[in-house]
Amino acid sequence: MIYQDKLKQEIISAGLQLLQKGLVSRTFGNISIRLNNEQMLITPSGRKYDDLRLSDIVAVNIHSGRFAGKIHPSSEYKLHAAIYENRPEINAVIHTHQQNASTISVARKTLPSILDDQAQLIGEDVRVAEYADSSSDKLVENVVRAIENRMAAMMANHGAICIGRDIEEAFVVSQVLEKAAKAFIEASFIGGANAIDRNNAIKLHREYQGNYSAEARKNR
Numbered sequence: 001m002i003y004q005d006k007l008k009q010e011i012i013s014a015g016l017q018l019l020q021k022g023l024v025s026r027t028f029g030n031i032s033i034r035l036n037n038e039q040m041l042i043t044p045s046g047r048k049y050d051d052l053r054l055s056d057i058v059a060v061n062i063h064s065g066r067f068a069g070k071i072h073p074s075s076e077y078k079l080h081a082a083i084y085e086n087r088p089e090i091n092a093v094i095h096t097h098q099q100n101a102s103t104i105s106v107a108r109k110t111l112p113s114i115l116d117d118q119a120q121l122i123g124e125d126v127r128v129a130e131y132a133d134s135s136s137d138k139l140v141e142n143v144v145r146a147i148e149n150r151m152a153a154m155m156a157n158h159g160a161i162c163i164g165r166d167i168e169e170a171f172v173v174s175q176v177l178e179k180a181a182k183a184f185i186e187a188s189f190i191g192g193a194n195a196i197d198r199n200n201a202i203k204l205h206r207e208y209q210g211n212y213s214a215e216a217r218k219n220r
């Protein structure tokens, strides 16, 4: 299997896993992987996750938004492209409409780091990007700002964006975000969540990122 097809298959598998975990439904949300410095591969517009084929995944130029072929990329492709442009270490982006993170995005509250694995994977907190029309340039700008130095952000009244150095990491980020969002909401019923000290959360994240890279190198 050629490299590009291998990545397309990873996108399809991630879509099925997201569907299975209830993090996306029907055609909502989208997934991309960086192919090289110029291009990303992304899920098509308006297609269901459970019948995607390799030929449905679209290669889009990160800088110009141009794509070849008849199949249109997800309408939210600009969001993905902007993240690849701004974050050279990031190779995968998942945009979900996951339930608990969406609830917090509606309340428009910052989710502090309240769980160890959340701090390790995502960073000091998860901020809500200010509301703007979906697929607008304004929304892209707001999300890029909200996710700075972090691996996830929420989008006001919309959903979440989770990123990773590979697709597996982005997928785990979306799962851990969902778990933390749920814990944050439920803790409010019993007096409220206590956050991990901010500096400690930042330290946990830095350590995790360093270790992860070292482990990945060892297994290459």
Ligand SMILES: [Zn+2]
Pocket: 029, 076, 095, 096, 097, 134, 158, 159
């Ligand atoms: Zn969306």
